[in-house]
Amino acid sequence: MIRRRSLLTGGGLVVLFAGVGACSQLPVIPKRPAASAEDALSSWVRFAGGRYTLFVPRCEMGQNIQTALKQVACDALGVAPGDVDALLPATRDIRRVRATVGSDSIKDFALPLAQACAALRQAIAAGRTEGVIDLRSDPAQALQGLLRERRWTGRAVPIEQGLAIVTGKPLFAADVRRPGQRFARVLRASASPELESTLQSYDEPAARAVPGFVALVSDPLLRQGRSQGLGIVATTPGALDRIEAALAPRWHVEGSCSQAQLDAATDVSARLEAGDLRHTVHSDSIARDGPWQVDLRLEIPLAAHGAIQARAAVAEFAPDGGLSVWAGTQDTFYVRDVLVKSLRLNEAKAVVHACRVGGAFGGKTLCTVELEAAVLARASGAPVQVQ
Secondary structure: OEOOHHHHOOOOOOOOOOOHHHHHHOOOOOOOOOOOHHHHHHHHEEEEOOEEEEEOOOOOOOOOHHHHHHHHHHHHHOOOHHHEEEEOOEOOOOOOOOOOOOOOHHHHHHHHHHHHHHHHHHHHHOOOOOEOOOOOOOHHHHHHHHHHOOOOOOOOOOOOOHHHHHOOOOOEHHHOOOOOOEEEEEEOOOOOOOOOEEEEEOOHHHHHOOOOEEEEEOOHHHOEOOEOOEEEEEOOHHHHHHHHHHHOOEEEEOOOOOHHHHHHHOOHHHHHHOOOOOOOOOOOOOOOOOOOOOOOOOOOOOOOOOOOOOOOEEEEEOOOOOEEEEEOOOOHHHHHHHHHHHHOOOHHHEEEEEOEOOOOOOHHHOOOHHHHHHHHHHHHOOOEEEO
C-alpha cells in the first residue's frame, strides 16, 4: 500500500464549544483550513493491490460530487473509472475537512486532488508501489496535465451509486441495519423549540404494556433549544406509533408563536418607523455617517428549504465504549465533535460514517438525530436508529 506517512498522525483544528446544548442545535459551520494537496495525498487517495481507492472528502447529496471528483482522479492518475473505487469515508479514513456547503466542492477540492493523484501516478510509474511518497507536483503542472489528458472530466459517465439508487440498495442512514438494532424517536411538544416546553404527564404503564416496548428515556441531552424531549425505543418502527399513542404525553408550552407575531417581527415598514435599520458600509468611498435613503424595496415570502430525505442516524456502542454513528450529514467531523463533547467520549473511539444525503440545503450541518441516536443507544444498550 502506498500513502503518505502523515496519514498516521491525522491533523486539523480543535473546535471549541460555548455550550453543549447550543452547539448541537445551532447551524454552526466551523472554520477550517482550505483543502491542500498534502491532505489529498495523505488520506483521500490510496493505491493497494493494483487498485485505487478515492475517499471522497465531500458530502454526496445528489450534486454528484462523488462522480465528478472520481473523474478528476481518473484523469490525473491516467486510469479508467473501473480502476478506482470512490467511497464516502468515515472520520477515521481522512483528515478533517470543511463542511460541504456553498457549492465549493469542485472549486476548492478538484485541484488538490489532481495534484495528489499526479504525484501518486509519478511514483507508481517509477516502480514505487510501497512506502511513502513526497508531493512534488505543483498546481500549475497538475492543472496542465489534467486539461491535456482530459478523457473523463466533463464527459458523460455513469453516475456513482446510480445503479444502487434505482435498484434500492442501502445507501442512506435509514437503510443501515446493525445486529440487534432497535428503533427510536424523540417526542416533543408541537411548538417551536424557541418556546419553553415541558412534559406535564404521560402514561408509562400503558406504554410499557405495548408489544415491542424497549425503553423510555429522559435525558437532558435530548433537549432541543428550549424544548424538552422524551425518548422511546422499540423493537420495530411500527411499535413506535403504538407506544406513542399509549403514552399519551401532555405538554405545557410557555408563550406562543403565531403567524401574526411572525408577520410583525418581519414587518420592514414598522422597523423603519422606529428608526434606521442596522447596516454596515462595505465601500470606503461612501461616507459612513452620511444620510441614507431606501430607494429599492424587495418583499420576498419565506421559502423554507425542504429536503426530500428525513433526518436519520444509527448509533452503536462497542463493548470498549467506542461509538460508531451512520449519518446523512454535511459535516461528519462536526457531528463527531458534538458527540465526543456531549457524551464525554475519547475522540479516538468515536467514528462517524458518511452516508448519502437526500438533500440538505445547509440544514444538515446540525447535529440533531445523531446525538439523539447515541443517547438512546447508550440508554438501551443496543444499536438504535432515529428517524
